[in-house]
Amino acid sequence: MRTLIANGTVVNAGGSARADVLIDGETIALVGAVPEVAVDRRIDAAGKYVIPGAIDVHTHMELPFGGTFAKDTFETGTRAAAFGGTTTIIDFAVQSRGGSLRDGLDAWHAKAQGNAVIDYGFHMIMSDVNDDSLREMDALVGEGVTDFKLFTAYPGVFLSDDGAIFRAMQRTAHNGGLILMHAENGPAIDVVAAQAFEAGQTDPYFHGVVRYPIFEGEATNRVISLAEAAGVAVYIVHLSARDALDAVRTARDRGVNAFAETCPQYLFLSLEDLGHGFEGAKFICSPPLRTTDHQTELWKGLVKDDLQLVSTDHCPFDFKGQKDLGRGDFRKVPNGLPGVEDRVDLMHDGGVVGGWISKERWVEVVSAAPARMFGLEGRKGTVAPGADADLVVYDPNRRHVISATTHHMNVDYSCYEGRHVQGGSDVVLSRGEVIVENGTWQGAAGRGRFLKRQPTGGAIR
Ligand code: URP
Ligand code: ZN
Ligand code: ZN
Numbered sequence: 001m002r003t004l005i006a007n008g009t010v011v012n013a014g015g016s017a018r019a020d021v022l023i024d025g026e027t028i029a030l031v032g033a034v035p036e037v038a039v040d041r042r043i044d045a046a047g048k049y050v051i052p053g054a055i056d057v058h059t060h061m062e063l064p065f066g067g068t069f070a071k072d073t074f075e076t077g078t079r080a081a082a083f084g085g086t087t088t089i090i091d092f093a094v095q096s097r098g099g100s101l102r103d104g105l106d107a108w109h110a111k112a113q114g115n116a117v118i119d120y121g122f123h124m125i126m127s128d129v130n131d132d133s134l135r136e137m138d139a140l141v142g143e144g145v146t147d148f149k150l151f152t153a154y155p156g157v158f159l160s161d162d163g164a165i166f167r168a169m170q171r172t173a174h175n176g177g178l179i180l181m182h183a184e185n186g187p188a189i190d191v192v193a194a195q196a197f198e199a200g201q202t203d204p205y206f207h208g209v210v211r212y213p214i215f216e217g218e219a220t221n222r223v224i225s226l227a228e229a230a231g232v233a234v235y236i237v238h239l240s241a242r243d244a245l246d247a248v249r250t251a252r253d254r255g256v257n258a259f260a261e262t263c264p265q266y267l268f269l270s271l272e273d274l275g276h277g278f279e280g281a282k283f284i285c286s287p288p289l290r291t292t293d294h295q296t297e298l299w300k301g302l303v304k305d306d307l308q309l310v311s312t313d314h315c316p317f318d319f320k321g322q323k324d325l326g327r328g329d330f331r332k333v334p335n336g337l338p339g340v341e342d343r344v345d346l347m348h349d350g351g352v353v354g355g356w357i358s359k360e361r362w363v364e365v366v367s368a369a370p371a372r373m374f375g376l377e378g379r380k381g382t383v384a385p386g387a388d389a390d391l392v393v394y395d396p397n398r399r400h401v402i403s404a405t406t407h408h409m410n411v412d413y414s415c416y417e418g419r420h421v422q423g424g425s426d427v428v429l430s431r432g433e434v435i436v437e438n439g440t441w442q443g444a445a446g447r448g449r450f451l452k453r454q455p456t457g458g459a460i461r
Helices: 074-083 101-112 131-142 162-175 186-198 205-210 213-230 242-253 264-268 277-283 292-303 343-353 359-373
Strands: 002-012 015-024 027-032 041-044 049-052 054-059 086-094 119-125 147-151 178-182 234-236 258-262 391-401 420-430 433-437
Touching: 002 359, 002 391, 015 049, 015 359, 049 359, 054 074, 054 343, 054 359, 074 086, 074 420, 074 433, 086 101, 086 359, 086 420, 101 119, 101 131, 131 162, 147 162, 162 178, 162 213, 178 213, 186 205, 186 213, 213 234, 213 242, 242 258, 242 292, 258 292, 264 292, 264 343, 292 359, 343 359, 343 391, 343 420
Parallel strands: 002 041, 002 049, 054 086, 086 119, 119 147, 147 178, 178 234, 234 258
Antiparallel strands: 002 015, 015 027, 049 391, 391 420, 420 433
């Protein structure tokens, strides 16, 4: 099967040019002036961008959390991702307390295989660092599950103490993997949260108040220091606060291999959204939404590459039946927001149209940097011969309104309800196959493949 995408502007992280793209089978055969060839399908991209399919390296399909499960399955969540121009996700498999990494990983393979409609990889959440799980880390790296998320937050659930984190970091220094850190001081947060609750401050708004930015800054600084001592790179997930960005920036200025992502919710939403009574539960995630002054700093961080990429931390819970487990006690609201479908358009609208970043930097933060950071370089994240033909014909002028009534995520609300955005994915291809065309699903069920990734140790330029 040969497909020609003609007359578009190919946008890569490194530059843009008017060029045709010839696809042969699952990969890109040629980019540039394509000679007259017989093709099975021709897609006209005049006036459109042709970008590499976006990569979301932080999703939680079916995550058990807060007494319930994230609502999107690998089928519904990856389909929604594709509608939004994302053709690869990396989801977090979970080691249960007392369980093995192997059991956790097997469970995630079972959830995804035959259900995901785009390609996917896994990181591993470690909630029990011990001699056995440390040994298992090496095996997982060999199987292409190259990154391990640890937490300084959520005491009694996922939190690891500094010794455990340091041991995992030492191990990755040998196996070439990468440590991902959820950096907030969970024990200190729990003290303030209990005090707020005792004082009658039970609404979702107080979730945002008690998780001080300085708690994120302190933990970020701490885990970067631990990584420095262990001689490994560290990647901070879902960075939300200026205090944490300062810690990353300072470390990077010293030449430390510290990296970080932020998420659209921290760029576009704020503490105010947590107000309005229990409606604010729709916006409960951790770290929490911050005051608007933090947003400006995060945009600067993206401009200056102190933040390397943008992921979603997609972790959807219905407002009715899930978020309302926490009525009367903000501590019991399941933490997490939907967003896998909206990231590419929000970053185009707020970032490119909004004047913060170029269209090339937009491709860098949603696609190219994720590929480089997480062992998919050359295969994903680029429009180049030999790469998988994961491509999006993107209309930079199309306008639409984000709404739960039209989105494809399996969740009963949108954090961006009513927001007008400029830019949208017209045609989405995954390994040469058109899976979304003008708002209709064309892909086969369960067609996504597991991606065995190469360890990078965070070695990105
Ligand atoms: O609130 C969040 N972020 N939920 C998902 C779990 C995590 O910490 O990433
Ligand atoms: Zn987290
Ligand atoms: Zn997460």
